[in-house]
Amino acid sequence: MATTVTVKVYFEAAHRLHNPAQSDDWNRGIFGKCNNPHGHGHNYVIEAVVRGEPDPESGYLIDMKDLKAVLNRTIVDHVDHRHLNIEVPWLEDIIPTAENLACVFFERATPELPDGVELIALTVHETERNSATYTAD
Amino acid sequence: MATTVTVKVYFEAAHRLHNPAQSDDWNRGIFGKCNNPHGHGHNYVIEAVVRGEPDPESGYLIDMKDLKAVLNRTIVDHVDHRHLNIEVPWLEDIIPTAENLACVFFERATPELPDGVELIALTVHETERNSATYTAD
Amino acid sequence: MATTVTVKVYFEAAHRLHNPAQSDDWNRGIFGKCNNPHGHGHNYVIEAVVRGEPDPESGYLIDMKDLKAVLNRTIVDHVDHRHLNIEVPWLEDIIPTAENLACVFFERATPELPDGVELIALTVHETERNSATYTAD
Amino acid sequence: MATTVTVKVYFEAAHRLHNPAQSDDWNRGIFGKCNNPHGHGHNYVIEAVVRGEPDPESGYLIDMKDLKAVLNRTIVDHVDHRHLNIEVPWLEDIIPTAENLACVFFERATPELPDGVELIALTVHETERNSATYTAD
Amino acid sequence: MATTVTVKVYFEAAHRLHNPAQSDDWNRGIFGKCNNPHGHGHNYVIEAVVRGEPDPESGYLIDMKDLKAVLNRTIVDHVDHRHLNIEVPWLEDIIPTAENLACVFFERATPELPDGVELIALTVHETERNSATYTAD
Amino acid sequence: MATTVTVKVYFEAAHRLHNPAQSDDWNRGIFGKCNNPHGHGHNYVIEAVVRGEPDPESGYLIDMKDLKAVLNRTIVDHVDHRHLNIEVPWLEDIIPTAENLACVFFERATPELPDGVELIALTVHETERNSATYTAD
Numbered sequence: 013m014a015t016t017v018t019v020k021v022y023f024e025a026a027h028r029l030h031n032p033a034q035s036d037d038w039n040r041g042i043f044g045k046c047n048n049p050h051g052h053g054h055n056y057v058i059e060a061v062v063r064g065e066p067d068p069e070s071g072y073l074i075d076m077k078d079l080k081a082v083l084n085r086t087i088v089d090h091v092d093h094r095h096l097n098i099e100v101p102w103l104e105d106i107i108p109t110a111e112n113l114a115c116v117f118f119e120r121a122t123p124e125l126p127d128g129v130e131l132i133a134l135t136v137h138e139t140e141r142n143s144a145t146y147t148a149d
Numbered sequence: 150m151a152t153t154v155t156v157k158v159y160f161e162a163a164h165r166l167h168n169p170a171q172s173d174d175w176n177r178g179i180f181g182k183c184n185n186p187h188g189h190g191h192n193y194v195i196e197a198v199v200r201g202e203p204d205p206e207s208g209y210l211i212d213m214k215d216l217k218a219v220l221n222r223t224i225v226d227h228v229d230h231r232h233l234n235i236e237v238p239w240l241e242d243i244i245p246t247a248e249n250l251a252c253v254f255f256e257r258a259t260p261e262l263p264d265g266v267e268l269i270a271l272t273v274h275e276t277e278r279n280s281a282t283y284t285a286d
Numbered sequence: 287m288a289t290t291v292t293v294k295v296y297f298e299a300a301h302r303l304h305n306p307a308q309s310d311d312w313n314r315g316i317f318g319k320c321n322n323p324h325g326h327g328h329n330y331v332i333e334a335v336v337r338g339e340p341d342p343e344s345g346y347l348i349d350m351k352d353l354k355a356v357l358n359r360t361i362v363d364h365v366d367h368r369h370l371n372i373e374v375p376w377l378e379d380i381i382p383t384a385e386n387l388a389c390v391f392f393e394r395a396t397p398e399l400p401d402g403v404e405l406i407a408l409t410v411h412e413t414e415r416n417s418a419t420y421t422a423d
Numbered sequence: 424m425a426t427t428v429t430v431k432v433y434f435e436a437a438h439r440l441h442n443p444a445q446s447d448d449w450n451r452g453i454f455g456k457c458n459n460p461h462g463h464g465h466n467y468v469i470e471a472v473v474r475g476e477p478d479p480e481s482g483y484l485i486d487m488k489d490l491k492a493v494l495n496r497t498i499v500d501h502v503d504h505r506h507l508n509i510e511v512p513w514l515e516d517i518i519p520t521a522e523n524l525a526c527v528f529f530e531r532a533t534p535e536l537p538d539g540v541e542l543i544a545l546t547v548h549e550t551e552r553n554s555a556t557y558t559a560d
Numbered sequence: 561m562a563t564t565v566t567v568k569v570y571f572e573a574a575h576r577l578h579n580p581a582q583s584d585d586w587n588r589g590i591f592g593k594c595n596n597p598h599g600h601g602h603n604y605v606i607e608a609v610v611r612g613e614p615d616p617e618s619g620y621l622i623d624m625k626d627l628k629a630v631l632n633r634t635i636v637d638h639v640d641h642r643h644l645n646i647e648v649p650w651l652e653d654i655i656p657t658a659e660n661l662a663c664v665f666f667e668r669a670t671p672e673l674p675d676g677v678e679l680i681a682l683t684v685h686e687t688e689r690n691s692a693t694y695t696a697d
Numbered sequence: 698m699a700t701t702v703t704v705k706v707y708f709e710a711a712h713r714l715h716n717p718a719q720s721d722d723w724n725r726g727i728f729g730k731c732n733n734p735h736g737h738g739h740n741y742v743i744e745a746v747v748r749g750e751p752d753p754e755s756g757y758l759i760d761m762k763d764l765k766a767v768l769n770r771t772i773v774d775h776v777d778h779r780h781l782n783i784e785v786p787w788l789e790d791i792i793p794t795a796e797n798l799a800c801v802f803f804e805r806a807t808p809e810l811p812d813g814v815e816l817i818a819l820t821v822h823e824t825e826r827n828s829a830t831y832t833a834d
Contacts, residue, residue, distance in 0.1 A: 013285060015248050020278040024824070026711035026738040026780070031480060042481050044488075050780030053711040053738005055824050066252075069168060070179050071244035076279045077181075095711070095735030107482035111426050115477075139709070139740050141431040142487045148424060150559060152522050157552040161413070163300035163327040163369070187369030190300040190327005192413050203526075206442060207453050208518035213553045214455075232300070232324030276298070276329050287833060289796050294826040305617060316618050318625075340800075343716060344727050345792035350827045351729075381619035385563050389614075415568040416624045422561060435687070437574035437601040437643070461643030464574040464601005466687050506574070506598030550572070550603050579754060590755050592762075655756035659700050663751075689705040690761045696698060 016063045016132065017073045021083045023092035026053040027108040030097065051095060057137040058083055058117060064129045074129045086120045110136045110144035118146040153269065154210045155198045158220045160229035163190040164245040167234065188232060194274040195220055195254060201266045211266045223257045247273045247281035255283040290337045290406065291347045295357045297366035300327040301382040304371065325369060331411040332357060332391060338403045348403045360394045384410045384418035392420040427543065428484045429472045432494045434503035437464040438519040441508070462506060468548035469494060469528060475540045485540045497531045521547045521555035529557040564680065565621045566609045569631045571640035574601040575656040578645065599643060605685035606631055606665060612677045622677045634668045658684045658692035666694040701817065702758045703746045706768045708777035711738040712793040715782065736780060742822035743768060743802060749814045759814045771805045795821045795829035803831040 028051040029043040039047045046052070060083055066073045090100055096108040102120070106112050118134040125131055135145040165188035166180040176184045183189070197220055203210045227237055233245040239257070243249050255271040262268055267285070274280040302325035303317040313321045320326070334357055340347045364374055370382040376394070380386050392408040399405055404422065411417040439462040440454040450458045457463070471494055477484045501511055507519040513531070517523050529545040536542055541559065548554040576599040577591040587595045594600070608631055614621045638648055644656040650668070654660050666682040673679055678696065685691040713736035714728040724732045731737070745768055751758045775785055781793040787805070791797050803819040810816060815833070822828040 013283065015252065016282045016284065017248065018272075018280045018282065022824075024737045024739060026736045029482070031482075034480065042483075042486075045778040048778050048780075048784070050783045051711045051736065051738070052709045052778040052780070053736070053740075054709060055738075055740045066246070066248040069171065071166070071168075071246035071249040072179075073248050073281070075179075076247075093730040093733050093737040095733075095737070098735045099733070109477070109482035110487075111428065111477040111484050112482040115426065135429075139707075143429045144484070145427045145429065146424065147427065150557065152526065153556045153558065154522065155546075155554045155556065159413075161326045161328060163325045182367040185367050185369075185373070187372045188300045188325065188327070189298045189367040189369070190325070190329075191298055192327075192329045203520070203522040206445065208440070208442075208520035208523040209453075210522050210555070212453075213521075230319040230322050230326040232322075232326070235324045236322070276296075287831065289800065290830045290832065291796065292820075292828045292830065303619070305619075308617065316620075316623075340794070340796040343719065345714070345716075345794035345797040346727075347796050347829070349727075350795075383614070383619035384624075385565065385614040385621050386619045389563065409566075417566045418621070419564045419566065420561065421564065433687075435600045435602060437599045456641040459641050459643075459647070461646045462574045462599065462601070463572045463641040463643070464599070464603075465572060466601075466603045504593040504596050504600040506596075506600070509598045510596070550570075577756070579756075582754065590757075590760075657751070657756035658761075659702065659751040659758050660756045663700065683703075691703045692758070693701045693703065694698065695701065 014063055015066055015073055016061050017076060017079065018059060018061045019076050019079050019083070020057055020059050021080050021088055023056050023058070023088045024053065025056060025091050025094050025096050026051040027096040028052070029107060029109060031107055051097065054138045056091075056113075057135075058087060059135040059137065060121065060131060061133040062125065062129050063132045074126065079125075079129075082121055082124045086124050087117050110138050110142065111146075114144045114146040151200055152203055152210055153198050153200045154213060154216065155196060156213050156216050156220070157194055157196050158217050158225055160193050160195075160225045161190065162193060162228050162231050162233050163188040164233040165189070166244060166246060168244055188234065191275045193228075194272075195224060196270075196272040196274065197258065197268060198270040199262065199266050200269045211263065216262075216266075219258055219261045223261050224254050247275050247279065248283075251281045251283040288337055289340055289347055290335050291350060291353065292333060292335045293350050293353050293357070294331055294333050295354050295362055297330050297332070297362045298327065299330060299365050299368050299370050300325040301370040302326070303381060303383060305381055325371065328412045330365075330387075331409075332361060333407075333409040333411065334395065334405060335407040336399065336403050337406045348400065353399075353403075356395055356398045360398050361391050384412050384416065385420075388418045388420040425474055426477055426484055427472050427474045428487060428490065429470060430487050430490050430494070431468055431470050432491050432499055434467050434469070434499045435464065436467060436502050436505050436507050437462040438507040439463070440518060440520060442518055462508065465549045467502075467524075468546075469498065470546040470548065471532065471542060472544040473536065473540050474543045485537065490536075490540075493532055493535045497535050498528050521549050521553065522557075525555045525557040562611055563614055563621055564609050564611045565624060565627065566607060567624050567627050567631070568605055568607050569628050569636055571604050571606070571636045572601065573604060573639050573642050573644050574599040575644040576600075577655060577657060579655055599645065602686045604639075604661075605683075606635060607683040607685065608669065608679060609681040610673065610677050611680045622674065627673075627677075630669055630672045634672050635665050658686050658690065659694075662692045662694040699748055700751055700758055701746050701748045702761060702764065703744060704761050704764050704768070705742055705744050706765050706773055708741050708743070708773045709738065710741060710776050710779050710781050711736040712781040713737070714792060714794060716792055736782065739823045741776075741798075742820075743772060744820040744822065745806065745816060746818040747810065747814050748817045759811065764810075764814075767806055767809045771809050772802050795823050795827065796831075799829045799831040 029046040166183040303320040440457040577594040714731040
């Protein structure tokens with residue numbers, strides 16, 4: 013048996029799918045309109061799942077406000093209202109697909125969680141119909 | 150390969166996060182405004198996932214109406230339009246965090262399911278952004 | 287032709303439908319389980335619509351952050367995580383139905399809006415299926 | 424660690440829950456109003472989850488547009504605006520419960536996915552509150 | 561100033577867009593795949609708005625449960641899990657577009673409302689993106 | 698009495714709130730983080746409401762597919778996956794606030810509607826909580 017807690021946080025950003033190591037033609041072929049030079053944008057949702065034992069004194073696995081604070085401090089504060097390809101140093105060498113964002117966000121949040129609280133999945137929702145998840149299993 | 154069925158049921162309740170074995174200061178420090186003495190409330194959503202083999206004659210793992218009836222009879226009928234700290238005998242010694250509710254609700258529904266239908270996860274959504282899940286794995 | 291701006295803000299509260307000037311029987315007959323003595327709760331959504339002329343320099347009718355700040359300062363900060371029948375002085379003589387809340391919230395927010403920005407409708411959503419609106423027309 | 428991508432596609436269809444090998448009484452007893460002779464309908468949502476390694480050149484596990492195209496070509500184009508019991512040859516011997524649809528849809532989409540992209544779960548949502556999932560584990 | 565109350569109720573039905581007074585070619589040309597002979601279906605949402613004065617004793621314009629009961633008794637009980645072209649006598653001469661359903665549903669519910677409660681709008685949502693409204697102004 | 702039809706269409710775009718006729722300080726003061734130089738983005742939803750008489754032969758005020766096609770051809774095809782400040786000629790002198798977009802989109806779609814179908818409101822949703830509407834009354 014196991015307990016998990018799930019929270020969602022939000023940000024709004026521009027991005028462009030582009031691999032600068034490849035030609036313009038390659039990029040246009042792979043990414044289509046997502047490669048438009050000035051970027052487009054999303055209302056991103058980050059959904060994080062943590063696992064652990066609820067504390068018997070408080071009934072909390074983790075205070076959900078604290079979990080959101082970790083996600084905001086390590087991720088949202090850096091990317092909200094930004095262009096992901098240009099203004100975020102730790103995304104500089106990353107093509108900002110949902111898959112890559114999920115992995116990088118997962119790695120940024122993990123070390124900031126308290127002992128006994130393990131991040132087991134982080135999902136980046138680009139739209140209500142499109143998302144990618146990075147998981148610990 | 151496996152088949153699961155997921156349903157959602159709803160209730161509206163008040164609760165207060167408070168551990169009577171601890172001091173008022175401790176409670177205020179841990180729970181903040183969730184410790185306000187007269188409680189606050191939520192439109193709760195219970196999401197239950199069951200696993201099993203669909204019956205070849207009906208194509209049903211379980212009739213979803215029957216699954217909802219189990220959840221309503223064992224949980225919703227007792228907590229809907231109630232104050233969870235005061236009016237529900239089987240929650241009396243429980244701090245009604247989402248984590249604890251998920252566990253207690255899971256244990257109440259499990260023995261009422263028909264043979265071959267296993268409850269594998271029960272999630273309590275407090276809001277669209279906050280939830281806790283109790284799982285069988 | 288006219289321009290309107292709509293924003294939503296949120297709070298979580300307990301309430302009880304009860305008219306203290308009437309008998310317990312009357313209250314139970316009118317309000318049913320909404321009259322349960324210890325109250326129940328909701329994730330409330332306030333949706334406010336304002337009308338006016340966008341400023342040609344900014345393109346804003348009103349900065350939506352500012353509109354939300356008015357709603358938060360005049361309403362949400364007083365009712366979030368509260369029991370509406372007990373802990374909010376300006377709701378003391380009000381039966382906290384959605385209809386009454388919409389009217390009182392409308393009247394609290396209106397005088398705090400800047401010149402040229404008129405509140406024309408305020409909706410209180412108790413659930414995704416139930417709401418009441420107070421309108422200026 | 425693993426990466427998954429999730430997409431949703433939509434269709435609108437009529438269906439009737441009925442097992443022609445059984446009596447009318449049996450069918451009425453098992454399926455209730457879902458057995459009404461002329462059928463009823465849903466706005467169905469198909470949610471598919473695939474697992475694999477993102478390509479380091481593109482950052483894509485799979486282009487989500489391509490994944491949706493597979494689901495549309497193998498499933499949606501055949502069932503959208505159809506009566507599932509009558510007009511879809513490959514559903515002819517299937518009682519169109521959500522459980523059975525999830526299994527059949529899973530089997531139709533799987534062989535059309537590119538190498539390295541594994542379908543691990545397919546969910547059929549009949550409503551926001553009722554769904555069934557067929558999974559690879 | 562005015563107060564309105566809005567509620568939503570749900571049903572699941574099959575329908576076919578077809579005018580029997582016209583040729584098959586005409587029908588196919590006008591309605592496209594919505595004319596498929598065996599129909600398709602929707603999870604319909606009915607959203608009703610009523611206007612009136614809240615009762616000072618109860619704070620209710622109308623008990624929302626009662627308003628839903630009117631909609632269920634006059635509409636939902638007749639159309640839920642039905643084929644709208646075949647099984648509903650009062651829809652027999654109506655092409656079941658959202659526009660026509662909104663008008664007929666409006667006319668069925670109106671006379672059943674209590675004095676002082678006026679139905680001012682009824683919306684039929686076929687999907688989250690498509691709806692029609694019949695209004696009293 | 699009147700009938701209206703409402704549809705929603707979607708696009709994803711980057712934008713920056715900036716008035717080039719004003720100083721950088723003015724812009725930063727008015728628009729805050731929405732003025733970040735490289736822009737941010739949204740999953741925009743356009744919601745359009747038209748009024749008219751349903752055709753007695755078809756039951757349609759307008760085929761909702763045709764209404765969406767007008768919105769897509771006159772608006773979405775030009776702005777989807779674009780940076781609204783840079784890549785859309787007819788937005789060149791417009792600060793792309795929701796208020797201004799609603800007005801410009803309204804004016805682009807109106808002349809393309811068939812006789813008897815009047816656009817009465819167009820809403821631009823930037824997020825689920827923020828929107829602006831341009832209306833004909």
